[in-house]
Amino acid sequence: MAHVDFAGLQAGEVPGPRAADPVDTQDTQRFAAQSGVRAWIEEVPLEEAAAAVEKMTRGRSRFRMVLTTGR
Known part of the structure; x- marks a missing residue:
């Protein structure tokens, strides 16, 4: 799994998964x-x-992190 560096992100940016070929997806x-x-x-x-971002940055998340809104 690729490491994501959050240090260079601007406010409001959320990195997505590394893109694969559309057919592979x-x-x-x-x-x-x-x-x-x-x-x-x-x-x-x-x-x-x-x-959650802090947890991911430190490599402590176990699975894909999903933010919920309670809806």
């Missing part, structure tokens, strides 16, 4: 849908976004 999504594979995520309330 479609194949991966098709496989996941057919086999029932789901991503392991760690949900964090939006109010705790700063703590």
